[in-house]
Structures are given as structure tokens and as C-alpha cells.
Amino acid sequence: MTTFPDACALVEIALDGDARARRVGEIARSAPLGRALARLRDHMRANSFDRFLPEFDLRTRQEGFHALHDWDGKAETVLGDTIPVDVLDYIARARGQAETSAQTLAILLDYYYLHVLSLLALRVWDEGDADENLDRVGALLGLLQGANGSGQPFVADAGTLILLATSHYEEVERGYSGLLGRVRTLHRGHQLEIALGHASSMGCHLRFGFEATYRRDTVRMRDDNVADYPWLCFALAALMREYVGRVPAAPSQVASSDRANPSSPGDCDRILEAMVNGLSADARAFVGAPPSSLAGVDAERAWFRDTFLARRTDLLAAFERHRPVDGRYTPLAFFFNFSHNVLKGTIADAALRGAAWPVSFNDLITGDPGPAPAAVASAATIEGDRAADGEPATAGSHRERLARTLMDYARANPDRINNEPTPVIVYDPRAGHRAFRVMMEKLAEEPLAPSP
Numbered sequence: 001m002t003t004f005p006d007a008c009a010l011v012e013i014a015l016d017g018d019a020r021a022r023r024v025g026e027i028a029r030s031a032p033l034g035r036a037l038a039r040l041r042d043h044m045r046a047n048s049f050d051r052f053l054p055e056f057d058l059r060t061r062q063e064g065f066h067a068l069h070d071w072d073g074k075a076e077t078v079l080g081d082t083i084p085v086d087v088l089d090y091i092a093r094a095r096g097q098a099e100t101s102a103q104t105l106a107i108l109l110d111y112y113y114l115h116v117l118s119l120l121a122l123r124v125w126d127e128g129d130a131d132e133n134l135d136r137v138g139a140l141l142g143l144l145q146g147a148n149g150s151g152q153p154f155v156a157d158a159g160t161l162i163l164l165a166t167s168h169y170e171e172v173e174r175g176y177s178g179l180l181g182r183v184r185t186l187h188r189g190h191q192l193e194i195a196l197g198h199a200s201s202m203g204c205h206l207r208f209g210f211e212a213t214y215r216r217d218t219v220r221m222r223d224d225n226v227a228d229y230p231w232l233c234f235a236l237a238a239l240m241r242e243y244v245g246r247v248p249a250a251p252s253q254v255a256s257s258d259r260a261n262p263s264s265p266g267d268c269d270r271i272l273e274a275m276v277n278g279l280s281a282d283a284r285a286f287v288g289a290p291p292s293s294l295a296g297v298d299a300e301r302a303w304f305r306d307t308f309l310a311r312r313t314d315l316l317a318a319f320e321r322h323r324p325v326d327g328r329y330t331p332l333a334f335f336f337n338f339s340h341n342v343l344k345g346t347i348a349d350a351a352l353r354g355a356a357w358p359v360s361f362n363d364l365i366t367g368d369p370g371p372a373p374a375a376v377a378s379a380a381t382i383e384g385d386r387a388a389d390g391e392p393a394t395a396g397s398h399r400e401r402l403a404r405t406l407m408d409y410a411r412a413n414p415d416r417i418n419n420e421p422t423p424v425i426v427y428d429p430r431a432g433h434r435a436f437r438v439m440m441e442k443l444a445e446e447p448l449a450p451s452p
Contacts, residue, residue: 004126004133005136008140010049012143014113015144015148015149016148020106020109021106023043024106028105029100030100031100032098033092033097033100034096037096040088040109041085041088041089043109045085049116056119057119060165063178068082068115068119070083070168082112084112087108087111087351091104091352101354103355107351107354108347110150110154111152114154117144118164120140121158121161121162122165122166124137134190137158141157152357153363156362156363159193160361163201167338173227176228188242195235195236195274196239196271198235199235199236199278200277200278202235203276203331204277204365205228206221206225206232207280207332208426209224212337212417212418212422221281226292229285232278233294234297235274236278237300237304239275242268243268243272247265247268249314268318269321276322276439280435281435286308287308287443288445290302308443312444316443328396329397331432332431332436334364334365334403338424341425345425358398359399363398400427406427407425410425411423
């Protein structure tokens with residue numbers, strides 16, 4: 001039996017230093033690309049991680065999650081190959097006869113390691129201190145996305161690894177409640193990290209369901225997402241706790257020693273933006289009459305609702321800063337079926353072109369911060385690193401280009417939903433404007449009395 005620290009030590013050896021570069025360089029001597037990919041596939045299927053991957057994967061499956069394998073909707077079964085191998089095979093079919101690209105190999109190898117880290121993130125509660133273990137996974141993530149890697153950013157933090165590892169379709173949704181219980185045992189900082197990613201991604205996911213799967217039927221959406229609503233409630237409550245802790249409700253509530261430099265809503269933009277995104281799909285579920293899908297978290301939902309009502313005027317004013325603006329990237333315009341499909345599509349496109357996107361999954365679910373920092377811009381290898389009008393590309397323009405690229409793939413390969421061909425990743429600014437407007441109208445309505 002491999003311990004969690006031993007597994008992390010093995011991964012650290014693989015990620016630290018020039019081990020990956022040497023491996024890619026050696027494989028890249030094979031030509032054409034298809035032959036090199038076959039060698040990389042063999043490496044993914046059999047390496048030193050065999051000491052713990054099967055065991056850790058089995059434990060995770062027993063808890064209800066297929067962290068390494070995707071669901072085949074047509075065959076209605078879990079795929080035999082891992083997700084990284086599945087993407088590699090897609091690249092081999094599309095570009096197998098092309099010239100070998102070391103960058104393509106490096107991106108795919110890093111994508112494989114990302115899934116190893118995602119599996120480790122679900123095992124942090126196995127032994128020892130879960131918070132320390134999650135920090136250890138975060139440090140490994142830093143190595144993966146550091147100077148010795150492919151240059152492709154994947155996620156912002158270890159908390160998002162938990163999101164991606166559990167965002168696949170599961171035929172039986174039996175693991176989510178237990179995992180949420182374990183997440184609640186983490187310290188407040190880790191809970192906030194997880195809440196930021198979950199609230200934003202859940203908003204994008206549920207907006208997709210509302211528009212495509214449930215044909216704008218909120219009751220159907222609530223009834224079919226009994227695993228998602230408690231997670232969204234947890235995320236919104238964690239965000240509200242942090243906001244309340246940072247921003248006083250009124251000057252009289254601030255200690256005199258703190259009045260010189262009180263926090264303001266502007267200091268909490270990431271928190272507010274995530275709250276807006278989380279509420280955008282179904283605001284009434286959290287500030288109106290509770291749906292049955294939130295029955296198990298009644299007290300948490302009631303606390304969020306009462307706190308929101310007490311501070312509604314200030315919060316609605318703060319939310320206005322996240323109203324979509326024409327010409328600027330907004331995550332409210334981005335919606336999709338499953339989070340991991342967004343990253344999967346990003347990596348498939350990057351590998352096809354042999355060029356990393358300077359955009360992570362978390363970047364796609366947050367707004368435009370302005371011009372890309374020099375460190376990010378220098379790592380950008382996508383063609384035409386300029387906006388359409390010839391101006392230097394910003395982080396927002398990279399995000400919108402990627403979002404629209406993913407939508408183009410999804411349109412070319414639609415799923416059948418309600419017996420209609422439907423793209424499962426969409427970027428639609430008009431839908432973003434509508435989602436924000438409807439959410440604000442619902443939040444501004446006269447609510448029922450606060451909970452007793």
C-alpha cells in the first residue's frame with residue numbers, strides 16, 4: 001500500500017527539474033507525430049506511478065467518482081482509456097502523419113500529470129492533515145505549471161483540481177454529498193478557494209442546463225441537479241462569510257482602530273464576481289422559497305438568504321460592477337455542460353496546433369483584468385498574439401478567443417439534447433446580459449420575511 005506522502009514524492013520526482021523535458025526530447029526524435037504519440041501513450045499507460053494510481057483510482061471509484069476516465073454517452077459506459085490517453089488518440093487520428101512537435105508532446109504529458117494531481121486532490125483525507133496534504137498537491141501543481149513544463153496553464157489552485165476531477169458525468173451520483181462533507185472539514189482558506197471555483201463554474205454549468213437541457217424550466221433543472229445545488233449553496237455561503245468578514249455592514253460596526261482603512265466591496269471583486277456567477281442561474285433558489293434540492297442544507301441556505309437580505313442594497317450596488325459590458329470578456333456569457341470538457345477542449349486545441357494557450361480554466365470563469373501581465377504575454381504562443389483590431393492582445397481577448405474557439409469545436413461536434421444537435425460549450429454575450437439582468441430583477445424583488 002502506497003501512502004499519500006510516498007505518492008506525492010514520486011510525482012515530485014517526475015515534475016521537478018528537467019525530467020519531463022528530457023522525456024519529451026527523447027520521444028520527439030520519433031517521426032512522424034503519430035509514432036511519437038504512440039510512445040508517449042505507452043509512457044502514460046505504464047510508468048512509476050503504477051505503484052499507486054490503480055489503488056488510488058479504485059478507492060475514488062468506490063466513493064463514486066471516475067476521476068481519470070470519461071463517460072461515453074453513446075455507449076452509456078465509462079471509457080476504458082484515461083482522459084489524457086483519449087485526447088492523445090484524438091490528436092493521433094487528426095495529425096498522426098504530421099511532423100513531430102515537441103510542444104504537442106509536452107502539453108499532452110503535462111495534461112496526463114494534471115490528472116494524476118486531480119486524483120491526489122481527492123485523496124487528501126486518506127491520512128494525515130487534509131489541509132497540509134492539499135497544500136502539498138498545490139505545490140506539485142506549481143511545479144507542473146512552472147518553468148520546466150509545457151507552458152500551458154491548467155488551473156489556478158488545488159481546489160479547482162477537486163472540481164475538475166468530479167465534474168464528469170456520473171451515472172450514479174452517490175459521491176457528491178460525502179465529498180462535500182469532507183470539504184467542510186478543511187480550513188477557511190481552502191474552503192474559500194474551492195468556493196470561488198465552484199460558484200463560478202456551477203453558474204456556467206447550470207445556465208447551460210437552463211437554456212439547453214431543461215428548455216428554461218427552472219423546476220426541471222432543480223429536480224435534475226440534486227447533487228449540484230448543495231455544492232452551490234456551500235460555495236455561496238463560503239463566499240458570503242468571507243465578504244461579511246471583510247466588508248462591514250455599517251460604519252458603526254467597525255472598531256475605531258479599523259476605521260482608518262476599512263475594507264470596501266472593491267477589495268472583494270473576485271468574491272463578488274463568483275457570487276454573481278453562482279446566483280445567475282437560479283437566484284430565487286437562494287433568496288426565495290427553498291427548493292427541495294436544498295432540503296439537506298436548510299440552515300446554510302437560510303443563513304445566506306438572511307445575510308443577503310440584510311445587506312441587499314450594498315450587495316446589489318457591488319454586483320453592478322460585474323454587469324457585462326459590450327466588448328469585454330465576461331464569464332456570464334460562457335456556459336457549458338461539464339467543467340472538465342472545457343479544459344479537455346482547450347488542451348486538444350493546443351495540442352493540435354502545438355501551441356499553448358495563455359489561459360487556464362479559472363481564467364475562463366473570471367472576468368477581464370485588463371492587459372495581460374508580461375509573464376503571461378511572454379508565454380503566449382498562440383498565433384497572432386494581437387486582438388482583432390490590431391491592438392496588443394489582453395487577457396480578456398485571449399479568453400474570448402479561446403471561448404469562441406471551443407464553441408466552434410462544439411458546434412462542429414454537437415451532442416444530441418432533447419433530440420436536437422446542441423453545442424455543449426457556448427459563448428454568447430447577449431445571453432450574459434440577459435442572465436445578469438434577470439438575476440438582478442429577482443434579487444431586487446420584495447422577498448419573503450427573513451427566516452425565523
